[in-house]
Amino acid sequence: MPGTVQSLERAAAILQVVAGSGGTLGVTDIAAAVGLPKTTAHSLLRTLLGVRFVEQDREGRYALGQGLLRLGSGHLDVNELRSRASNWADALASRSGHAVRLASLVDAQVVVVHHVFRPDDSAQVLDVGTLLPAGRTALGAVLAAFAPHRSVRGLPDTGRAEVTAVRARGWAADEGGHQPGSAAVAVPVRGSTGLVVAALGIAGPAETVLDGRHQPRPRLVAMVQESAQGIARELGWHG
Amino acid sequence: MPGTVQSLERAAAILQVVAGSGGTLGVTDIAAAVGLPKTTAHSLLRTLLGVRFVEQDREGRYALGQGLLRLGSGHLDVNELRSRASNWADALASRSGHAVRLASLVDAQVVVVHHVFRPDDSAQVLDVGTLLPAGRTALGAVLAAFAPHRSVRGLPDTGRAEVTAVRARGWAADEGGHQPGSAAVAVPVRGSTGLVVAALGIAGPAETVLDGRHQPRPRLVAMVQESAQGIARELGWHG
DNA sequence: GGTCCTGTCCGACGATGTCGTACGCAACGG
DNA sequence: CCGTTGCGTACGACATCGTCGGACAGGACC
Known part of the structure; x- marks a missing residue:
């Protein structure tokens, strides 16, 4: 096919086969699967090994390598994120007197990955694992505005102007997004590369948040931003 | 460098830059970042577009594409998994009288992605989002045994023999893994390609599970296996 | 309207990717 | 124990393909 780099297309086909086979095939099988001579496939695999897009076990079988998996995961370990965030989130809940949530994009969807209850006796529901609409919650609006990947599911077209506004202000707020009578404010959290990897937010009664x-009350926004910056420093961002 | 395919190394460098920049760079900036002439970088990017390892917006900026992200995510959408699994998990909890958990590998770690309480009045704690040790729980043992990727964190070297046994039996069990006096049994759940994408398990008092x-009581194992097969069919596996 | 810069296309050319041959090694069967 | 088979890997010839300079269209800016 004119105009394309044949060896890249072949390498992509090899990676599809390696990914689909789950580390069970050697060079002979991979070559057969992609329709190439064995030595051609081996030559491409050697370079894919070198750039760590594949790895090879002692029996000669190939699996996807960390070099490629890290590209796909945006360099973010959700467990590390929660670990770094939990002390800051606890402290923010205490200081602000509001519930604190941390959300990330997982498969183009907004997911709560950490939740600290409001420090009082009120009945509350643990949100970890739940999905949030991108357009109607402060956390979702922040991730939609700052997400490194363009495709964020559930963002209405009319939300694009809101995205620009959120980027400019550095925070998003919602009223009634979680439940009637409540409000929330959220800010971006940056990872080691400076890219936004999560959104940190507080939520509570509308009259205390707004x-x-x-x-949103500027004092609360400043508290959330300070906590987000603390988390970012622990993740290795020094911007 | 002799022995490697130069265009693959260049493409890998381009993908690192695209991944790290989060969709903000055009071909001129990418070329500068990897030290190549603009037309060379463009030629490589055109092929990466063709295999969907990158995508390009209307302003000409490049981001990682779904073709690469899908490789990295093992073709699994956690939300789809939960959606397909939830009815089967509810039914399994009712039929077996035990708590049901579904776990997947996320960043080489075993994470509970869905949890149905035991259908009684007892106090229970929602586990979604928690991490499990790979070697000490039935869910973790199943994922460690069947995982497509080799690196599963937290698996002691001595667990390799157990891995072989779990693969042969098609299930894993633990006693006391969640809490003293309890036991659990788990089986693999296959995705559309036949690869294991999750583990489904039940847990409860040791005397009812074992x-x-x-x-583990064979009747319970059969129930879990039947539910896992039902989930797999909904994910597109017909093996 | 002119200038500047970007992204993209085209085609010449030589450097590199392709791939056949060969080899070492391990597994297997008689 | 030995011969056979098949795997992964190395080497090198050669022609195909990847590289990249020049050119151009188009948009932004002054």
Whole structure:
């Protein structure tokens, strides 16, 4: 096919086969699967080994390598994120008197990965694992605005202008997104490369989160931003 | 460098830059970042577009594409998995009278992605989002045994023999893995390609899960296997 | 309207990717 | 124990393909 780099197309086909076979095939089988001579496939696999897009066990079988898996995962270990965030989230809940949630994009969807209850006796529901609409919650709006990948599911087209506004302000707020009478404010959390890897937010009664003009109270925004910056420093961002 | 395919190494460098920049760079910036002439970088990017390892917006900026992200995610959408599994998990909890958990590998770690409580009045704790040790729980043992990727964190070297046994039997059991006096049994769940994408398990008092010889009751194993097969069919596996 | 810069196309050319041959090694069967 | 088979890997010839300079269209900016 003119105009394309044949060896890249062949390498992509090899990676599809390796991914689909789950580390069970050697060079002979991979060559057969992609329709290439064995030595051609071996030559391509040797380079894929070198750039760590594949790895090879002692029996000669190939699996996807960390070099490729890290590309796909955006360099973020959700467990590390939660580990780094939990102390800051606990402290933020205490200082602000509000519930704290941390959300990330998982498969283009907004997922709560950490949740600290409001420090009082009220009945609360643990949100970890739940999906949030990208357009109607502060956490979702932040991730939609700052996400490194363009495709965020569930974002209405009319939300694009909101995205620009959120990027400019550095925070998003919602009113009633979680439940009637409540409000929330969220800010981005950056990872080691400076890319936004999560959103950190507080939520509680609308009258404590918002001021008289239905804007989030600046003191609360500053608290959330300070906590987000602390988490980012622990993740290795020094911007 | 002799012995490697130069265009593959260059493409890998381009993908690193695209991944790290989060969709903000055009061909001129990418070429500068990898030290190549603009037309060379463009030629490689055109092929990466063709195999969907990158995508390009209307302003000409490149981001990682679904073709590469799908390789990295093992073709599994956690949300789809939970959606397909939830009815089977509910039914299994009712039929077996035990708590049901579904776990997947996320970043080489065993994570509970769905949890149905035992259908009684007892106090229970929601596990979704928690990490499990790979070697000490039935769910973890199943994922360690059948996982497509080799690196599963937390698996002691001595567990390799257990891996072989689990693969042969098609299930794993634990006693006391969740809490003292309890036991669990888990089986693999296959995705559309036949690869194991999750583990499905039940847990409860040891005397109801295990028989007199500390083996899981075959009737329970069969129930879990039937549910796992039902989930697999919904995910597109017809093996 | 002119300038600047980007992304893209085209085609010459020589460097590199392709792949046949060969080999070492391990597994297997008689 | 020995011969056979098949795997993964190395080597090198050669022609195909990847590289990249020049050119151009188009948009942004002044």
